[in-house]
Amino acid sequence: MAPGANVKHTPASSSRRSASPSRGEYDTSNTVEARKLLRTYGLVPPNVESFEIQEKRCINQLRSKQTPIGRYLYLSQLRATNVHLFYRLLSKNIKELTPLIYTPTVGEACQRWSEIYAQPEGMYLSYSDKGHLFQILQNWPHEVEMTVVTDGSRILGLGDLGVNGMGIPVGKLSLYTACAGIRPDRCLPLTLDLGTSNEALRNDPMYMGSRRPKVSAEEEKEFLDELMAALTERWPGIVIQYEDFKNPFPSLERYQNTYSMFNDDIQGTGAVILAGFINAVKQSGVPAANQRAVFLGAGSAGVGVAKQIVEFFRKEGLTEDEARRCFWLVDSKGLVTDDRGDKLAEHKVYFSRPDNNGKQYKSLEEVIEYVKPTILMGLSTIGGAFTPKIIRRMADLNKRPVIFPLSNPSSKSECTFEEAVKYTKGRCLFASGSPFPPLEYEGKTLSPGQGNNVYVFPGIGLGAILSKAVNVSQGMIYASAEALSTALTPEERSEDWLYPDISRIREVSVVVTRGVIRAAQKDGLDRELALRNLSDADLEEYIRQRMYDPFKEGDKVEAEIKELAQHVSRL
Numbered sequence: 001m002a003p004g005a006n007v008k009h010t011p012a013s014s015s016r017r018s019a020s021p022s023r024g025e026y027d028t029s030n031t032v033e034a035r036k037l038l039r040t041y042g043l044v045p046p047n048v049e050s051f052e053i054q055e056k057r058c059i060n061q062l063r064s065k066q067t068p069i070g071r072y073l074y075l076s077q078l079r080a081t082n083v084h085l086f087y088r089l090l091s092k093n094i095k096e097l098t099p100l101i102y103t104p105t106v107g108e109a110c111q112r113w114s115e116i117y118a119q120p121e122g123m124y125l126s127y128s129d130k131g132h133l134f135q136i137l138q139n140w141p142h143e144v145e146m147t148v149v150t151d152g153s154r155i156l157g158l159g160d161l162g163v164n165g166m167g168i169p170v171g172k173l174s175l176y177t178a179c180a181g182i183r184p185d186r187c188l189p190l191t192l193d194l195g196t197s198n199e200a201l202r203n204d205p206m207y208m209g210s211r212r213p214k215v216s217a218e219e220e221k222e223f224l225d226e227l228m229a230a231l232t233e234r235w236p237g238i239v240i241q242y243e244d245f246k247n248p249f250p251s252l253e254r255y256q257n258t259y260s261m262f263n264d265d266i267q268g269t270g271a272v273i274l275a276g277f278i279n280a281v282k283q284s285g286v287p288a289a290n291q292r293a294v295f296l297g298a299g300s301a302g303v304g305v306a307k308q309i310v311e312f313f314r315k316e317g318l319t320e321d322e323a324r325r326c327f328w329l330v331d332s333k334g335l336v337t338d339d340r341g342d343k344l345a346e347h348k349v350y351f352s353r354p355d356n357n358g359k360q361y362k363s364l365e366e367v368i369e370y371v372k373p374t375i376l377m378g379l380s381t382i383g384g385a386f387t388p389k390i391i392r393r394m395a396d397l398n399k400r401p402v403i404f405p406l407s408n409p410s411s412k413s414e415c416t417f418e419e420a421v422k423y424t425k426g427r428c429l430f431a432s433g434s435p436f437p438p439l440e441y442e443g444k445t446l447s448p449g450q451g452n453n454v455y456v457f458p459g460i461g462l463g464a465i466l467s468k469a470v471n472v473s474q475g476m477i478y479a480s481a482e483a484l485s486t487a488l489t490p491e492e493r494s495e496d497w498l499y500p501d502i503s504r505i506r507e508v509s510v511v512v513t514r515g516v517i518r519a520a521q522k523d524g525l526d527r528e529l530a531l532r533n534l535s536d537a538d539l540e541e542y543i544r545q546r547m548y549d550p551f552k553e554g555d556k557v558e559a560e561i562k563e564l565a566q567h568v569s570r571l
């Protein structure tokens with residue numbers, strides 16, 4: 001019998017189990033009254049603490065951990081034991097903590113998931129559960145608005161990590177809560193155990209997934225068909241984000257017009273890089289028609305980014321053909337051309353070059369000499385692929401070369417910020433997928449941009465949830481990019497930044513969410529029709545009001561307690 005076959009149904013609203021965020025019953029900021037009513041009085045030390053004291057203790061404990069993975073584990077434990085304190089800490093220290101719960105540290109956490117595993121933080125669904133997915137979803141004890149789902153088959157640039165990929169949905173959803181205020185108990189991290197092509201993992205006794213090789217594309221399709229239907233039946237308003245699948249194009253094509261879903265690696269990445277690119281173009285002064293973009297990497301992210309920029313070029317007045325001819329995509333076999341001799345994967349065909357006169361360009365250096373690009377993007381998973389020679393050549397060719405090494409984690413970045421600054425003599429317009437520290441160059445502090453989909457996916461998800469969008473349209477994705485590109489302060493612009501300061505991410509997510517909701521309305525996909533009548537300012541206020549605020553959770557407990565006390569006194 002399949003493991004799911006004998007699963008019992010449980011009520012949707014049950015919150016008696018703990019495979020989910022705690023409500024903070026043991027929070028030392030709870031008042032004496034709260035503790036008495038929660039029956040935790042006497043179970044925590046007597047002082048009622050301010051956040052400042054809690055923060056100081058947590059930060060001291062965090063910094064006392066010697067390694068990034070030690071800090072990751074400390075934060076995971078805090079989230080599991082006191083969810084509101086975790087989010088208070090995260091929202092106040094977003095710059096320091098994001099690299100610990102997200103890229104780069106989450107990469108190491110995934111690589112070592114079966115070794116460091118401590119507690120359940122989401123759901124795992126196996127291929128052998130097929131036929132029972134709806135029943136198994138009943139085991140999740142909360143209502144869900146947002147899920148991030150992966151099969152672990154392309155985790156960052158680290159390859160197929162099977163169910164160890166769970167760190168990614170967990171990390172992305174923590175950012176949904178921190179950046180866009182989706183309640184932690186409304187988020188479902190979901191990992192599909194569809195086998196793994198990683199033989200070393202299959203032979204590792206500690207590995208926590210099934211030992212089967214990766215299922216076929218057809219088997220995956222049937223499984224995903226059932227999953228999408230089950231998720232939407234279980235939670236009708238759910239928004240589903242696909243993440244880190246090896247070949248995510250077929251599922252996006254199949255579900256995007258039927259469900260409220262999007263693919264973060266194709267669409268979220270496309271949007272965030274477009275936003276930074278719009279600002280880079282303003283600074284470089286090179287018009288769309290003169291742009292020549294070389295992309296190292298022609299996978300989901302590379303093609304996703306190139307397609308979003310094509311749409312921007314079209315809005316700038318180019319025809320579709322002119323726009324797509326501004327791109328030269330390079331994969332592991334060299335420049336993608338019509339006559340290269342291999343059968344191109346379907347997603348590469350749109351950008352394949354017909355004009356190479358029979359000559360094949362194998363190395364990135366050769367392609368750069370041939371194309372003389374204004375833009376160099378890296379979505380290849382090859383750390384260090386932008387060599388000093390290549391970066392210098394970009395600087396020879398351009399006054400302000402656009403250099404975006406976007407592969408994650410940091411070890412896979414095509415170059416570092418320091419290298420880009422050094423070899424372009426400080427002239428590059430730079431963004432990387434994982435964060436790099438600012439640096440001093442000729443008496444000036446230069447700050448790298450972080451071109452990471454974290455700037456848009458929280459707002460795309462929240463916009464789809466609040467507008468109750470039936471689908472996530474291309475218009476909504478494009479709107480997230482446009483909104484992000486406008487979200488910089490005058491000070492950030494004067495410093496030549498391409499993206500807003502990450503510490504303002506919550507306010508930035510409000511702007512992105514507003515743009516996404518407006519686009520849903522324009523495309524006629526919204527079902528929350530009352531939002532159509534709100535002015536932009538009122539809509540932004542509505543979004544803010546709907547966002548979970550970990551600093552107000554204590555007040556909510558107090559209000560619940562008062563209500564309960566009144567109820568008891570009436571008995």
Ligand SMILES: NC(=O)C1=CN([C@@H]2O[C@H](COP(=O)(O)OP(=O)(O)OC[C@H]3O[C@@H](n4cnc5c(N)ncnc54)[C@H](O)[C@@H]3O)[C@@H](O)[C@H]2O)C=CC1
Pocket residue numbers: 154155156157158246264265269272296297298299300301302330331332333378379380381382406407408409412432433434451452453454
């Ligand atoms: N900054 C961000 O927000 C995001 C960054 N990424 C990063 O982008 C990278 C790629 O992701 P996907 O496109 O989804 O992966 P993918 O597996 O779909 O594509 C990888 C591409 O790189 C090419 N490639 C591999 N080795 C190469 C080599 N030696 N020379 C030239 N090309 C080579 C492959 O042929 C393929 O076209 C990953 O490191 C991922 O972490 C992905 C999504 C978002």
Ligand SMILES: CC(=O)C(=O)O
Pocket residue numbers: 103155156157244264265407408433452453
């Ligand atoms: C950031 C992200 O989604 C990736 O590297 O896959």
Ligand SMILES: [Mg+2]
Pocket residue numbers: 156243244264265
């Ligand atoms: Mg990803």
